[in-house]
Amino acid sequence: MAVDVATVRRVAHLARIAEPEDRLQAIVGELNGILAWIEQLNEVDVQGVEPMTTAVEATTPLRADEVTDGGDPERILANAPKAADGFFVVPKVVE
Amino acid sequence: MSSLTNLTLKAALDGLKAKSFSSEEITKAHIDAIEKANPSLNAYVLPTFEHALNMARASDARLARGEGGELEGAPLGVKDLFCTEGHRTTAGSKILGDFVPQYESTVSANLWRDGAVMLGKLNMDEFAMGSSNETSAWGPVVNPWRSKASNAELTPGGSSGGSASAVAADLCLGATASDTGGSIRQPAAFTGTVGIKPTYGRCSRWGIVAFASSLDQAGPIAKTVEDAAILLKSMSGYDPKDSTSLNVDLPDFPSFVGKSVKGLRIGVPKEYRVDGMPAEIETLWRQGIEWMRAAGCEIVDISLPHTKYALPCYYVVAPAEASSNLARYDGMRYGLRADGKSLTELYENTRAEGFGNEVKRRVLIGTYVLSAGYYDAYYVRALKVRRRIAEDFEKVWGKVDAILTPSTPSAAFALGDKRVDPVTMYLNDVFTVTANLTGMPGISVPAGLDANGLPLGLQLIGKPLDEGTIFSLAGALEDAAGFRAKAEKWWA
Numbered sequence: 001m002a003v004d005v006a007t008v009r010r011v012a013h014l015a016r017i018a019e020p021e022d023r024l025q026a027i028v029g030e031l032n033g034i035l036a037w038i039e040q041l042n043e044v045d046v047q048g049v050e051p052m053t054t055a056v057e058a059t060t061p062l063r064a065d066e067v068t069d070g071g072d073p074e075r076i077l078a079n080a081p082k083a084a085d086g087f088f089v090v091p092k093v094v095e
Numbered sequence: 096m097s098s099l100t101n102l103t104l105k106a107a108l109d110g111l112k113a114k115s116f117s118s119e120e121i122t123k124a125h126i127d128a129i130e131k132a133n134p135s136l137n138a139y140v141l142p143t144f145e146h147a148l149n150m151a152r153a154s155d156a157r158l159a160r161g162e163g164g165e166l167e168g169a170p171l172g173v174k175d176l177f178c179t180e181g182h183r184t185t186a187g188s189k190i191l192g193d194f195v196p197q198y199e200s201t202v203s204a205n206l207w208r209d210g211a212v213m214l215g216k217l218n219m220d221e222f223a224m225g226s227s228n229e230t231s232a233w234g235p236v237v238n239p240w241r242s243k244a245s246n247a248e249l250t251p252g253g254s255s256g257g258s259a260s261a262v263a264a265d266l267c268l269g270a271t272a273s274d275t276g277g278s279i280r281q282p283a284a285f286t287g288t289v290g291i292k293p294t295y296g297r298c299s300r301w302g303i304v305a306f307a308s309s310l311d312q313a314g315p316i317a318k319t320v321e322d323a324a325i326l327l328k329s330m331s332g333y334d335p336k337d338s339t340s341l342n343v344d345l346p347d348f349p350s351f352v353g354k355s356v357k358g359l360r361i362g363v364p365k366e367y368r369v370d371g372m373p374a375e376i377e378t379l380w381r382q383g384i385e386w387m388r389a390a391g392c393e394i395v396d397i398s399l400p401h402t403k404y405a406l407p408c409y410y411v412v413a414p415a416e417a418s419s420n421l422a423r424y425d426g427m428r429y430g431l432r433a434d435g436k437s438l439t440e441l442y443e444n445t446r447a448e449g450f451g452n453e454v455k456r457r458v459l460i461g462t463y464v465l466s467a468g469y470y471d472a473y474y475v476r477a478l479k480v481r482r483r484i485a486e487d488f489e490k491v492w493g494k495v496d497a498i499l500t501p502s503t504p505s506a507a508f509a510l511g512d513k514r515v516d517p518v519t520m521y522l523n524d525v526f527t528v529t530a531n532l533t534g535m536p537g538i539s540v541p542a543g544l545d546a547n548g549l550p551l552g553l554q555l556i557g558k559p560l561d562e563g564t565i566f567s568l569a570g571a572l573e574d575a576a577g578f579r580a581k582a583e584k585w586w587a
Contacts, residue, residue, distance in 0.1 A: 001472065003463065015418060015462040016425070017455055018443035030456060030517060031463070037518050038407045038473065044480050051478030052485060054309055054339070055295040055534025056559060061338055075197040079429035090427050091438050 001039075002032045099124040100265040104169055104322035107268050111158060111168040118158065118168030121268075122151035122212055125170045128587070129214065129266050132239075135586035138251075138261040140175055140233045141183050141216040150212040157210065166329055167210030172267035174258050175216040176223055177203045177313075178302040182213075186304040187221040187231040187254075190424045190431045190449025200302025201334045202271060202313045209329045214267050218257030221451045222421065223278055223306045226523035228256030229510060230453040238286060238507050239264040239582035242547040249507040249549070252282030252523070258316045259286040263582055269317040269326045273303060275310045276409055277503075277527030280539035283316050284502035284552030287541040287580060289323045289569070290316045292527075294559045295534035296341035297327075299334030307416035308339075310409075310531040320540060320569045324348035327562070343560060351566040357391030359568065362495035366402035369525055372504045375545045380501050383542055383553045386575035387499060387568070395495050399487040404480050405529045406521060411464050411477035412532070417454075418461025424449060456517065485533045492558055497568050500526050502539040502552035526554060536562045538569045541578040550580065 003011070005024045008031065012019040019027060073086045082089035099121045102110065110116055126144050133139050147170060154168035178184045178196035185191040199207070207213070220230040227250040228236040238251040239260060251260040255272035259282030262270050272279040274292035283290025291314045298313040305311060315326035328348045334340040363384060368377065388394055426432035426445035433448045435441030450458070464473035491498070504525055513520045530537035536559070539552040553572060557565040 001469070007463075008459070011459050011463045011466065013443075014466060015458050016422075016439070016442040016446055017450065017458065018440070018447035019455075027456070027459065031460060033516070033518055034410060034456075034460060035463075038411055038477075040407050041404060041411070041473075041476055041480050044401065044404055044476075044483055046476060046479035046483065049479040049482050051475050052482035053478060055532070056339070056341065058296070058339070058341065061335070061342075063335065076428075078197050079194055081426060081430070081432035088428055091435075091441055093438050 001035065003028055003035065100128045102268070103318045104268040104325055105319070107169055108166070114158070118151040118154040118212060119148065121168070122147050122170045122214070125214055125267060131587035132264055132266055136237045136239060136260050136264060137234055138218055138236050138257045138264070138266055139172070139215045140185065140218045140257065143182055143213055143215045146182070147212050147214050154210055154212060164209035165325070166206060168212060169268050170212040170214045171206060172214050172217045172258060172261045172270040173203055174255055174271050174273060175219050176273050176304045177271055178304070179203055179213065179216065182216065184216065184304070185232065186223070187219045187233060188449065188451070188454070189232040192232070192431060194429055198302060201299035201336060202303065202330045205329050205332060217261055217270055220254035220256065221454050222304065222417070223254040223273055223275055224417070224453050224457055225253040226277070226281060226520050227510065227513065228253040230451055232451060235510050236260045237510070239586065240286060240507060240549055241583070241585065242549055244547050247509045250285065250510050252285035252507065254278040255282045255316060259283055259288055259290070262286070262288045262316050262318060264586070269315055269322050271313060271330065272316045273311060273313045274531065275306050275413060276531055277524035279314045279316060280527045280537055280552070280554060281503050281523055283539040285507040285550065287550035287578065288316050288318060289320050289538065289540055290314065291323050291327060291538040291562070292530060292536060293327055293331065293562055294536045296339050297331045297562070299332070299337040299340045301334055301336040305420040307413040308420060309416060310413060312531070320566060320573045321349060321352045323538070324352050324566050346563050348562060348566055351563040352570040354567040355391070356567050356571045358393065359497065359564065360393045360395050360495045361387050362395050362397040362491055362498040364397050364399045364402065364498060364500065366399050367500040367526055369504050373545070376501045376504065376551060379543050379551050379553065383499055383572065386572060390571045390575060397491045397495060397498070399491065401480065401484045401487050402529065405484050405532055406525055408477045408480045408484065409524070409528045409532060410460070410521060411473050412481060414457040414461030415465050415474050416461070418458045418465060421454070421458055481532050484529060488533055488535065496564055498556040500554045500556065502526060502554040506545045506547070506549040506551055530556050535559055536565050538565050540569045540572045540576070542572065542576040543578065544580060
């Protein structure tokens with residue numbers, strides 16, 4: 001499977017990365033180089049194989065449903081690009 | 096004072112305990128060395144010298160009282176991927192250019208608990224994505240080693256290039272690093288240092304900037320196998336804040352170094368040869384096999400038939416996880432924010448401005464392989480191949496105790512050499528990436544020099560949670576190789 005300019009434009013939008021139109025063709029070339037190399041995986045017989053999602057099998061640990069942290073707005077906001085009155089300031093999202 | 100920087104971590108700890116010198120003295124010696132070397136090597140992106148001297152004086156006070164932890168007073172470097180409270184942490188990215196964590200990563204907190212001193216933050220490839228340190232927003236790190244044939248600047252490898260370069264040039268006694276596909280072991284091999292990626296889950300990932308969460312694992316880069324064992328012991332341990340942290344006994348890793356390896360069975364996989372691999376690496380591998388045999392090990396030929404699929408598998412799984420992990424960089428709560436006419440445009444501009452090209456490329460690949468219509472063909476298939484690769488290893492573990500391979504398919508290459516084609520760069524991790532996909536521990540030990548006088552490493556891969564055996568074997572390999580070479584000091 002190879003990608004074209006329209007696919008790269010769509011994927012860049014899904015990834016929320018602005019890619020200028022004049023860069024798209026170059027990206028198509030790079031991604032197709034990588035994808036062509038990845039195609040080797042089609043040679044492997046994976047009939048009946050369970051996907052492996054974790055390197056070490058372990059059961060998910062559970063903890064008591066208790067508050068262990070929080071109540072610290074200054075530290076939470078310390079790195080905010082914009083903050084006011086104990087809140088993050090974000091662009092208007094509802095007209 | 097410069098002789099204090101030549102010490103191994105073990106020798107420095109002994110000297111500190113014996114009060115042969117103070118932590119302040121050895122810390123100052125390292126600060127002097129960094130000030131002289133860093134303009135040439137670019138290993139540190141944030142020196143924290145005042146903080147280091149305060150920590151050193153506190154260590155000296157504890158040592159004077161006869162107290163102190165296992166790393167008391169030892170000056171170390173920290174890869175800029177580990178969050179350090181109050182000290183800028185950027186993961187080599189512009190998007191985190193002025194991020195100052197309000198918390199400390201568990202791994203670094205463990206080092207400070209044991210008395211270590213932080214000299215500063217070490218350069219790295221952006222978000223740990225790279226094999227040459229050239230993707231760093233802070234510019235590439237330079238390898239202290241130079242080829243006899245030319246004075247060209249060489250890469251220290253990546254992504255933990257700053258850690259490797261700093262340890263090799265005696266700019267710290269040891270350093271933290273992280274390994275998602277080979278990012279500890281490849282730079283260790285390129286710089287004549289020791290690097291171990293422990294079993295997945297040994298070190299907590301809490302507070303380490305995430306790249307690919309099912310593969311990321313912290314570990315040390317050090318001057319010797321024993322130093323690596325001392326550091327890993329401190330860095331490791333169960334942490335309830337990381338749900339994949341393993342709640343298992345923590346062995347005394349240093350006690351395994353120097354143990355007899357007689358009777359241990361070493362697997363030699365026939366698939367670990369790649370086209371264009373220099374003959375010297377093959378020769379060194381053969382030499383390594385002979386060294387292990389001479390130490391009393393039994394050599395067993397093994398086959399790991401899915402080896403060639405490990406890298407393409409990795410380049411689906413890692414970008415997929417990265418595209419998901421890096422979604423958090425949206426310009427809202429921390430990091431860079433660029434302007435935009437709409438919220439979507441703001442996101443898109445922020446990420447376009449903040450991420451470098453390699454990170455963008457991997458996020459795009461990851462987004463593509465996870466997108467509707469391609470998820471099964473790429474992502475699920477890669478996860479199935481991942482299990483096939485793991486099954487290869489499970490089949491051989493009954494027959495062998497560890498596996499010996501080269502660490503890398505070449506010695507350090509010149510900066511700029513492989514920047515053109517991403518896949519050529521990716522091939523650096525061909526021998527290391529299987530340990531990440533399967534979660535097994537792997538260590539790179541310096542074993543010799545190539546014809547140009549550049550270091551080459553051999554890798555030992557062990558069973559999950561069997562770092563002890565790996566440390567014993569690595570110690571035997573280190574003894575046999577007798578690698579004592581240091582880079583000639585051209586930078587100061």
